[in-house]
Amino acid sequence: MPIKNKKLKFSTKTIHVGNKIDDTGATVTPLHLSSTFKQPGFSSSEKFVYSRTGGPTIDALEENFRMLENSKYSFAFGSGMAAMTAIFLMFKPGDHVLISKNVYGGVFRLVTKVLNDNGIKFEFVDTTDLELIKKSIKDNTKLIHLETPSNPLLELADIKSISKIAKQNDILVSVDNTFMSPYGQNPLDLGADIVMHSTTKFICGHSDILSGALMVNHDKSAEKITLIQNTGGALPSPFDAWLLLRSVKTLSLRVEKQFKNAEKIADWLDSHPKVSKVIFPGLKSHPQHDLALKQHSDPNGNPVFGSMISFELDESSNLDTFAENLEIITLAESLGGVKTLISCPYSMTHASVPKDEKEKLGITKNLLRISIGIEDVDDLISELDFAINH
Ligand SMILES: Cc1ncc(COP(=O)(O)O)c(C=O)c1O
Numbered sequence: 239m240p241i242k243n244k245k246l247k248f249s250t251k252t253i254h255v256g257n258k259i260d261d262t263g264a265t266v267t268p269l270h271l272s273s274t275f276k277q278p279g280f281s282s283s284e285k286f287v288y289s290r291t292g293g294p295t296i297d298a299l300e301e302n303f304r305m306l307e308n309s310k311y312s313f314a315f316g317s318g319m320a321a322m323t324a325i326f327l328m329f330k331p332g333d334h335v336l337i338s339k340n341v342y343g344g345v346f347r348l349v350t351k352v353l354n355d356n357g358i359k360f361e362f363v364d365t366t367d368l369e370l371i372k373k374s375i376k377d378n379t380k381l382i383h384l385e386t387p388s389n390p391l392l393e394l395a396d397i398k399s400i401s402k403i404a405k406q407n408d409i410l411v412s413v414d415n416t417f418m419s420p421y422g423q424n425p426l427d428l429g430a431d432i433v434m435h436s437t438t439k440f441i442c443g444h445s446d447i448l449s450g451a452l453m454v455n456h457d458k459s460a461e462k463i464t465l466i467q468n469t470g471g472a473l474p475s476p477f478d479a480w481l482l483l484r485s486v487k488t489l490s491l492r493v494e495k496q497f498k499n500a501e502k503i504a505d506w507l508d509s510h511p512k513v514s515k516v517i518f519p520g521l522k523s524h525p526q527h528d529l530a531l532k533q534h535s536d537p538n539g540n541p542v543f544g545s546m547i548s549f550e551l552d553e554s555s556n557l558d559t560f561a562e563n564l565e566i567i568t569l570a571e572s573l574g575g576v577k578t579l580i581s582c583p584y585s586m587t588h589a590s591v592p593k594d595e596k597e598k599l600g601i602t603k604n605l606l607r608i609s610i611g612i613e614d615v616d617d618l619i620s621e622l623d624f625a626i627n628h
Contacts, residue, residue: 248421248537249490256302256483269480270294291468295476299483306420306441306486307433309453311460313467314479318416318436319344320472321450325383325412325432327470328462331357333380338365338395340388340599342414343588351590365395366526368403375407384430385414386533390548390583390607391600392417392517394526397533401429410456416440419574421493422534422542431456439574442485443492449474449482492576492612494536496545499618500610504547506619512626515550519543545610546573548583550602551626557582557604563625566613573609578618580608 246254257267270293275286286293292300296314303312315321322345329335337349339362349360363374365384382404386395397413404411412432413425419440425433433453435441442449454460467473474482504518516523519530520543536542551560561569567578571586581587584603588596596602610618 251305252302252489253487255305256298256300257487258298267295267298267480267483269476271476289476290471290473292473293476295479295483296473299474299479302483302486303451303453306489307415307424307426307453309426309433309455310457311454311463313452313454313463314437314474314482315450315452315467316472316474316478317448318434318438318450319348320470321434321436321452322348322414324452324463324466324470324472325381325434326353326358327466328459329358329380332359332378334359334361334376334378335381335383336361336363336365336371336374336379337383338385338388338393339363340391340393341383341385342389342416343583343590345385345414346588347590365400366393368396368399371400372403375403375409379407379409381410381412383412383414384425385417386423387417387519387544387546389417390546390587390605392519392524392544392546392548394519394529394533396529397423397425397428397430401431405429410459416574417546418534418542418544419489419493421489421536422497422544426453426455428533432459437482438572440493440496441489441574442482443489443575444485445570445572445575445577445579447474447478447481447485449478490537493545495612496574496576496610497536497542499612499615500545500547501543502615503608503610503618503622504543507547507549507622510623510626512552512555513549514552517548518546546607547610548605548607550604551606553604555604555626557606559628560625563628564621566617567608567621567625573607575609576612578609578611578613580606583607 273289300312384395401411411430413430414434416436416439435451437449437451501520507513508516531541534542570579571581
């Protein structure tokens with residue numbers, strides 16, 4: 239039974255939407271592992287037929303996903319990259335796609351090494367620059383894909399203004415919202431057509447599920463993605479879908495604490511003499527701090543800035559020694575989980591981006607990216623202080 243009270247707030251809905259109590263009375267959504275479903279007759283068209291097309295657990299998760307981003311349609315995938323691939327598979331040879339120049343390394347690799355020979359013309363642009371976007375639009379431009387905040391430089395794209403420009407030119411806008419999570423930014427409400435999440439990150443929150451999602455408001459795109467999801471078969475397993483439904487229940491609690499911890503740590507890093515640069519949208523020094531104030535907000539409308547911070551240690555610091563002195567902060571790729579993780583984008587997440595491209599973008603060898611977790615903030619600061627000073 240769908241939830242009748244439409245006025246419920248975000249944190250209540252994360253717990254209840256997709257988590258209906260069925261005839262058994264179980265208070266937790268059941269896990270249906272079946273790969274195929276009994277049909278009443280040879281020519282019937284039941285809701286569930288074969289699990290590549292969908293099943294009860296995935297269906298419950300997709301209902302929850304629609305709530306997270308206020309979308310009309312939603313699609314669960316086995317990874318963020320599978321979701322990303324589904325977006326690009328909607329287009330055909332000759333179509334032109336504008337894409338944020340500073341995207342996750344895996345998306346860069348997908349575009350430049352896998353899809354580059356398939357006839358779609360991908361063009362990387364600085365999506366912080368509205369005039370440049372206008373100038374880059376061609377007659378065959380079909381999509382503007384934004385990653386905002388971007389990985390790892392935390393550049394912001396103005397979703398509302400870009401969506402307006404796109405609508406005037408009959409172009410779709412997709413947004414990779416992985417870095418803010420649905421708790422901190424809702425691109426569809428700002429006019430975008432498609433939202434993508436690597437749900438491996440904040441939505442899972444415990445670094446134990448690889449998965450992705452698309453939330454869509456544009457009818458024709460939803461039709462195409464339904465076909466791609468069903469045919470390509472890159473769905474998460476029912477067990478992962480069930481785990482995600484459990485994870486979403488604590489999304490608000492986790493992310494609120496992560497965002498608060500990050501604000502304190504960004505301020506602290508900013509005043510540390512051995513830290514030469516701090517990039518965090520919540521700092522007044524961030525070139526797009528004003529846009530962050532407009533574009534990011536928690537479900538109650540308060541400004542939020544995420545829990546990703548990038549920073550550079552000064553030249554006298556040795557990154558390896560710094561990493562060796564970390565104990566609770568783990569040197570690992572990925573982000574958005576309860577456990578604080580640190581990585582060096584140059585040699586890790588963005589290893590597939592050519593050296594001169596990285597230098598042009600500003601991804602330097604001593605740039606570190608930290609994903610703040612929910613540990614006690616004093617413990618995180620004291621460990622960072624110890625590692626930086628040694
Ligand atoms: C911004 C962003 N988009 C997409 C992805 C890809 O997601 P996944 O690793 O779930 O395939 C990542 C992974 O780190 C990411 O950081």
